[in-house]
Amino acid sequence: MSTTDQASLPSTTDTVPPGDIRSRLIDQWFPCATVDAAVGTPAGSGRSEKALFTWFASRPIAQARAAVLAALLPNKAVHHEDVRLTIEHGDASAQRRLREAIAAQYPAGRPVVLDVFSGRGIIPLEAARLGVTAVGTDLSPLATLAGRLLAEYPLRDWSAEPDLPLERPSDGEGLFGEDEPRLLQDVRMVLREVGERVAVAVSELYPRSSNGKFPWSYLWAVTIPCDNCKRRFPLIGSLVLRHPYQRTEDVGQALQLIVEDDAWRTTVVDGPPAQKPTFASATGKRGKSARCPFPTCGHMHTLESVKSIGHGGQYRDALLAVGEVLEGTRKTFRAPTEREFSVVETIDLSKLKPLSGLQASPDEAIPVGNNHTVRASAYGYRTYGELMNARQTVKFSATARVIQDVAAECVAAGISVEYATALAGYAAANLQRQLRLSTRGAKLRSHGSANGTAQNRAQVDHIFSDESKVSFNFDYVEAGPGDGPGTWYSVSESGLNALKKVMAESPVGRPGRFRRASAVALPFRDGSVDAVITDPPYYNMIDYADASDLFYVWLRRTLRELMPDLFDQPGSDGLQEKAEEIIVKNGNAPGEHRTRDFYEHMLSRAFSEARRVLRADGHLVVVFGHSDPDAWKRLLGALHDAGFIVTSSWPSRTETAVTGVASIKVTVTIGCRVAASHRPVATAVQADREVAERVKAAVREWDRDGFALTDQLMAAYGPAMEIYGRYRRILKPDGSQAELDRYLTLARTAVRDATALKLDQLPLETFDAPTRFAVFWQRLYARSDVPKGEARFLAQADNLRLEDLRGLLLTESKSGYKLRVDAPNxxxxxxxxxxxxxxxxxxxxxxxxxxxxxxxxxxxxxxxxxxxxxxxxxxxxxxxxxxxxxxxxxxxxxxxxxxxxxxxxxxxxxxxxxxxxxxxxxxxxxxx
Incomplete structure (x- = not known):
């Protein structure tokens, strides 16, 4: 990996006369409808690219592509159709014409596109595919690695590298045929080699089944001593192993807990469960409790009591069942054998040799205050090594060691260090993706239904099923070293498919450049970047570093010597550095510095750095989404404080299409330019009038383009902020300065007023504010449930607080808010x-x-x-x-x-x- 430093960024500052601000597509046009349609397709969603490396807040390919094109292309309508074709279909001819149009804009050299919060690298990937100089920086070493795996290594030419010193498959068949690219072919070989070596290394701990194969999974449960009778019992949340399926006459399988004297054991029975789980919610009550299964006891333990047992160090793991693959892909379960019980009791983690100078079992402590993000810490688990059982630790330690060995053998055989590092990076990413399915948060996912009408596949549920929070379960699944859901080979296949897609869709791309750097201290020259296009952290939605430290401790043990720039400089606690992480931290950690004020201050600093490295005619494009108006106020305030004028804002309904679940539905692509150095002062009356006129003019354009009214409400921030940014100060009649909030509210009010809603020829503005709100809501949403964020934004248009409307005009449920038409109290x-x-x-x-x-x-x-x-x-x-x-x-x-x-x-x-x-x-x- 060649690092990107100040001198390596080509300067194109002489291509445009000083002070000539060139208009881009983003200032006047954005393919919102095209993006909305494309993010729901496999090609535009980004789901395949996501399979390369587990990271958070996935940016859809379609939205990233649109943002890059709109920021680089000149504001000419002739490009609109080619942009649509490129986003919708990846049309090669349209892409070629757009690349030529971009190149013509920068005759002195390729334009430089920088993403200062690059995450997994989706935005730099789309820039790199256009042949421009794409650079990504991120504070997280994991995100930086993700960018290299996605947008640098696949676009590099590795054809001159010698053959790998690994035995090729005897059948000579690859996953994708004989013509697969060199990198894809070699990554496939390395992943297979690592899987085979690890299986040999741990085979004594995983006895093979009677069919000669490794079991695909093992079901475990945490046990606790009963507070009353002192006998130990397992905490089982579900006894279902496999639902019935009528079409195949499969009656299903279930766990059965057998209690004998002072001991217990499990067996597997056909059919649905005949017992109740030992850890579940009582009928009619909220919150789970643990029930002692011994007939002479039956004591109920509250959740707090169960937690206190864990904090006292009294949890123990117990093996419950073993999953096998029979008749092709059919999954079945059985009780463990005596040998399977005995081998897990012989494991001694103290005998594991260190990895990269670190203890093989991660001893880094989970920081205090992470109960919200790393759920196991609320139950007494103190280190990241404790998030899995001892046998899992041995297997992952063996995997890390084998990856290091394979890389060393490649270098010894003449492979370049860069290529060996790239191959090791893909293998480490596979380890990371398996971690996602291999801790106490990974539970058995039994598809189907109790009545047997649905297909009954069995899988492993990943630890981020609740978005970016590391889940915890008392009963969990361990994947074996063979084949099946959650195993090394299963995860490898999805990663290889993702790599294939990236390479197939980047035939003329130029490798991106990625380095770890803070957004508030960019290592680039002044005026060296043509466009900063970025997707900043979403306020308090994701604890990026805390949620990914589980990955960091294992990848550091795997790649520390191969990638010292990423994994040899941890924070003082041995985890990712968080001093400059720009988020609002969830939880209540003592002395937490990542507060709302910290977020706004640091984001302003980051945008100031973006302004420093931008050329005078450069553009900043920010992709952002949040359900809280306060988050928007802080983002837009940070842009204003950093010296930017918002020129446009373009909403896209992207999130649910990408993630399946999301706390927001709409993200907005915001276009910005550097504010003029000498701006006038305006009165609030003048600015208010200009904002209202500008937004209403925009509404007429949006109506012609078919913009939904709900989207116009959010898009209105762009023209309102453009007026707001024209002035150095806006003064109210009393001489005080007008606040940003004033113009966010005015923008939405102007949209509503521009629709000229009338009730029996009476203008809507002649009604009282709650009635205006209710009528406008009914016109927009009728009786549908509306997410909290949209409800809050709509209330803003009439200077109302959502909290005051709850119960009065709105009802709240898990689905969101709904307008009341029943009788008031x-x-x-x-x-x-x-x-x-x-x-x-x-x-x-x-x-x-x-x-x-x-x-x-x-x-x-x-x-x-x-x-x-x-x-x-x-x-x-x-x-x-x-x-x-x-x-x-x-x-x-x-x-x-x-x-x-x-x-x-x-x-x-x-x-x-x-x-x-x-x-x-x-x-x-x-x-x-």
């Missing part, structure tokens, strides 16, 4: 029009005309209030006719005259001196 003279109308619908069902009239009178509204009756019409227009609320309001409309007369009489009868006009409604408050 109370109605007062301060109730919104929308609430009064809901109360009118409920009152009709109970007291007909008289009830509705009473509601109107006690709300102190004129019975002929046009706003009141406009909302009645609006709710009716949005609800299906079969809805009970719609039926009630239809009757209210038909009897409007009678209701008006009754309401007038009721109001006249009320005591004029009465100050408490609240009407308590004894109505059914459940949602219709």
């Amino acid at each position: 109370t109605v007062t003279d301060k109730s919104s029009t929308f609430e009064v109308v809901r109360a009118m619908a409920a009152a009709w069902d109970q007291q007909a005309t008289e009830g509705v009239a009473a509601v109107i009178a006690h709300s102190e509204r004129p019975p002929t209030d046009v706003h009141l009756w406009a909302v009645v019409s609006e709710i009716l227009a949005q609800l299906p006719t079969s809805d009970p609320v719609a039926k009630a309001l239809t009757a209210v409309q038909r009897n409007a005259g009678a209701i008006t007369n009754l309401a007038q009489r009721t109001a006249a009868e009320l005591d004029p001196g009465k100050t408490d006009t609240q009407l308590s409604l004894s109505l059914n408050t459940e949602e219709s």
Whole structure:
């Protein structure tokens, strides 16, 4: 690996006259709809590339490709169709024309694209494929390695390297035929060699089954001593091993716990479980508890009691069942043999030889305050080595040692150190991907259903099933050294397929360059970069370093001597350095420095560094997504403080398509330019008017382009921030400076106003704020569940707090928020029009005309209030006719005259001196 230093970045500062700010596509256009469609396809999602190396916050290939193209291409409509073709289909002719157009923009040399938070390297990969100079930096050594494996090594020419000193497969067949590229062929050979050597090295610890093969898996459970009877028992969360499957007449299999005197053992039985798990939630109660299975005891242990037993060092591992592969790929389970029980009792980790000068079993402590991220630490596990059982530790230690041996043999045979290091890197990545399926967080995943109607495959669930949090389970799976889910060979196949795809789609690419560096101290010259395109850490969504330290401790033992620039300079605790990690840390660690203020300060410093290395006509493009408006405020504030003007923001609904689960649905590609050095001062009145006019003009363009209204609300930040950035200061009438929040809210309000919503010819802005919110929500989402982030953003448009709307106008569930159309709890003279109308619908069902009239009178509204009756019409227009609320309001409309007369009489009868006009409604408050 040749390092990227200041001198190695080509300078192209003379290609454009000083002060000439060149407009790019990103400033005026972005293929949002094309990206949205492409991220749901195998080619555009990035899922294949993700299989090379486990990392977090996967950036879809389609979005990264669009961001790179839009940042480098000139703002000419002639390129729009080629961009779409390239993103949708990878059209070779379109790609060639775009590469030529980019090259024409930079006649003095290739443009330089830098990603200062490169992660796994998706953005540099897309830049490298265009033939430009692509550079990626990341504070994490693991992320830096991921970038090299994805966007450097596959694009390099290794054809001059001698043959590997490894025996080729006797059948001469590769996974992808005879014409596979050199790197792909050699990585396949190395992975096979490592797998075979490790199987030999650990074969005594994994007795073969009667068919001569290694079992594919072993099911374990943690045991604890009962607080009451003191007898030890296993914590089993599920007794299902394999669900039944009617199509193949498979009745399924289950664990059975047999208790005899003071001992217990497990057996495997056909059919569904006949017992209840020993660790589960009690019927009707939240939270799990552990039940002693001995008939004379049955003591229940709370979760806190179970945790205290672990913190007391009393957990022990016990082998429960063994998984085998029969008849091709069919999985079955059996009870362990006596030999299988005995071999695991003979393991002594103290006899393992050190790896790269470090203890073979990772003794690095899990930092305090990581219960949220490394879940096992909440149960008393203190080191990363304790996250797996002793036999797993021996197998992974053997794997690390074999990878080192194979690399050394390659160098001794004349292979270059660089190529041997690259091959070892792919093998270490395979070790890392197997770790993802091989700790106490990896549980048995039995597909299918109890009624046998679904296919009943058995797999291993990975430890990041809850996004970036390292899971923990008391019952977990250990993969064997042979073949099957979670094994070395199974993981190898997916990694090789990913490498094949990267190479096949990069026929004319130029290798990227990756180095470990902090985003606040970039090792590059001033003005040496044409575009900084980056995907910064998402505020408090992911604890990148803490979540990946499990990988770091093992890869450091594997690659420390081969990649000293990445693995020979850990933090003081032996883990990844976190002093400059720009996140908001989850959890409550004492003295934690990664706070909200730290995030904003460091992000501003990072953007200031990006500004320093950018050319005067360069662009910064930021891809960001978060459900919390505060995160957006801090991001945009950091950009402004660093001296950038936001020129555009383009939303893409990318996250669920990539990850399957996500706490956000929309990410935004934000275009930025360096702010002019001498900017004027403006009044808030002037800036407010310009923002409203600019956003409304943009809305007209977005309407023509078919932008969804919900996406326009987020895209509005771009033009609003462009106006905000034009001025050095914006002064309010009292002389104070206008806050950023003012213009984020104004942007969304302008979108809503630009839609010119009217209720019975009454402009929406003439209604009270909660009613405006409710009506706009109903137009956007009807009765659908809305994620918390989108709900919070929508509330901002009317200067409302989501917390104040919960229960009043919205109901909350795990699926998100939904607009209430049922009866409110109370109605007062301060109730919104929308609430009064809901109360009118409920009152009709109970007291007909008289009830509705009473509601109107006690709300102190004129019975002929046009706003009141406009909302009645609006709710009716949005609800299906079969809805009970719609039926009630239809009757209210038909009897409007009678209701008006009754309401007038009721109001006249009320005591004029009465100050408490609240009407308590004894109505059914459940949602219709």
